[in-house]
Amino acid sequence: MNDNFHDKPRMSEELQTLHYLHLRNSLSSEDIQRYDTLQKGYEGEMKLYNLVTSTDTKGYFRFDFLFSSNGTEFQIDSLAIDDQTITLFEVKYYAGDFIHDHNQWYLASNKQEIRNPLIQLQRSEFLFRHLLRDTYPNVTIKAKLVFAHEEFMLYQAPLGIPAIFPNQLNRFLSSISSPKKYISKRVSNIANHLASLHMSKSAYAKKVTYTYETVKKGIPCTSKCRSFLEKYAQTLLHCPTCGITLKNDDALFAIIKEFYFLFPERNITTGAIHEWSNYTLSKRKILHFLNKHLKSVKKGRFTHYYF
Numbered sequence: 317m318n319d320n321f322h323d324k325p326r327m328s329e330e331l332q333t334l335h336y337l338h339l340r341n342s343l344s345s346e347d348i349q350r351y352d353t354l355q356k357g358y359e360g361e362m363k364l365y366n367l368v369t370s371t372d373t374k375g376y377f378r379f380d381f382l383f384s385s386n387g388t389e390f391q392i393d394s395l396a397i398d399d400q401t402i403t404l405f406e407v408k409y410y411a412g413d414f415i416h417d418h419n420q421w422y423l424a425s426n427k428q429e430i431r432n433p434l435i436q437l438q439r440s441e442f443l444f445r446h447l448l449r450d451t452y453p454n455v456t457i458k459a460k461l462v463f464a465h466e467e468f469m470l471y472q473a474p475l476g477i478p479a480i481f482p483n484q485l486n487r488f489l490s491s492i493s494s495p496k497k498y499i500s501k502r503v504s505n506i507a508n509h510l511a512s513l514h515m516s517k518s519a520y521a522k523k524v525t526y527t528y529e530t531v532k533k534g535i536p537c538t539s540k541c542r543s544f545l546e547k548y549a550q551t552l553l554h555c556p557t558c559g560i561t562l563k564n565d566d567a568l569f570a571i572i573k574e575f576y577f578l579f580p581e582r583n584i585t586t587g588a589i590h591e592w593s594n595y596t597l598s599k600r601k602i603l604h605f606l607n608k609h610l611k612s613v614k615k616g617r618f619t620h621y622y623f
């Protein structure tokens with residue numbers, strides 16, 4: 317696995333699938349709930365990512381790991397590695413008021429108990445320690461929760477809780493900032509070792525079910541308004557709901573990538589993309605785009621394209 321893979325948070329395969337289907341207005345209400353949860357997690361990670369990449373940091377930040385230790389799978393949102401210490405960050409994107417009471421966490425609005433995020437953090441820390449026990453026995457491992465949503469509030473937070481709250485994010489940033497850009501050999505060795513232990517697929521990953529027939533065809537608006545674009549001018553499309561415009565080529569590139577992701581078993585042909593776009597763009601334009609940007613192979617009467 318390439319180490320660069322962890323330089324930024326990435327959507328999981330499940331989230332990417334749900335995201336595409338959501339833009340096409342093709343999700344069940346259950347799937348929408350799942351999408352919201354995963355999307356919030358991703359947004360929180362992106363928030364931390366944007367924060368730490370806005371400054372030069374002492375540590376070397378890596379994102380999105382899935383490990384197996386002691387026969388148990390666990391996920392780590394982000395890690396900061398320096399010569400002596402690895403800090404795990406579990407990012408939460410909770411919004412609103414929460415209460416901490418006798419080691420239990422509640423939503424303030426309805427007193428409903430939520431899963432205690434500290435227990436999850438301790439579990440990850442324990443499993444991570446176990447994972448590095450033989451290769452890096454002397455490295456210090458720390459773990460912190462990061463509450464990245466600016467509207468999060470925890471009442472009765474115990475003193476010394478290993479967490480960074482929204483109003484502490486700037487101080488956290490200054491505590492990790494450093495003019496030093498050099499990454500030591502030891503740090504990059506640790507990062508490479510962790511990248512080699514990363515598993516690309518979880519045994520528990522949920523498969524989103526959908527079929528070509530049931531997914532709505534068209535060119536979805538990119539501003540998440542869940543409308544489909546219409547022809548506007550010779551080279552442009554526009555959204556009848558929010559008004560944004562998009563170049564034909566950009567729209568085609570996006571829907572071909574999406575088609576390939578959602579239906580890898582289907583061939584990319586002029587006809588297939590014409591139908592996928594719900595005939596919004598002419599076959600001639602699609603053919604021109606495919607010839608220009610993709611590789612092609614002739615199969616009988618048809619030309620198939622691939623990236």
Ligand SMILES: [Zn+2]
Binds near residue numbers: 538539543555556560
């Ligand atoms: Zn729109």
